[in-house]
């Protein structure tokens with residue numbers, strides 16, 4: 496199984512999650528190759544050899560970053576047909592969001608992983624797991640305690656480990 500993780504990251508938190516996933520996946524004997532690329536280094540038109548594509552983004556104004564949205568858009572129609580996929584984001588928890596009105600918007604508009612998942616499905620992929628979010632303590636991080644461990648577990652679930 497060849498797996499690529501494509502991610503964006505402004506302050507390094509999403510990168511930390513992506514690299515943790517790569518490490519966890521790379522240890523599994525069923526995975527022949529696990530790699531992680533910053534979204535700017537990934538070619539959306541050259542994904543044929545993959546079994547699974549995992550895409551992650553920091554949540555920015557309730558959406559994926561423009562670079563991640565652009566990457567998904569540039570994948571050719573049906574470019575992910577027959578491929579497995581999963582989506583994740585990083586963001587601030589409802590409880591930690593301030594000012595208070597931001598919580599209302601988060602409730603209404605959510606986080607980046609769902610639209611990423613929708614973008615992957617639109618290009619023909621089948622999701623192996625529900626979109627997942629990982630939490631930072633504040634805008635620039637750090638990640639909340641336990642989130643890298645949770646990321647490793649989630650990556651395991653992507654390939655069928657419980």
Ligand SMILES: Cc1cc2nc3c(=O)[nH]c(=O)nc-3n(C[C@H](O)[C@H](O)[C@H](O)COP(=O)(O)O)c2cc1C
Pocket residue numbers: 503504505506507508509510553554555556557558585586587588601606631633634635636
């Ligand atoms: C301009 C901007 C907009 C943001 N919008 C959201 C948001 O809508 N929801 C949220 O949970 N976090 C939001 N955040 C916090 C980011 O999600 C956080 O910076 C990100 O998870 C950090 O990941 P990174 O280090 O990989 O960039 C925003 C941060 C910035 C700077």
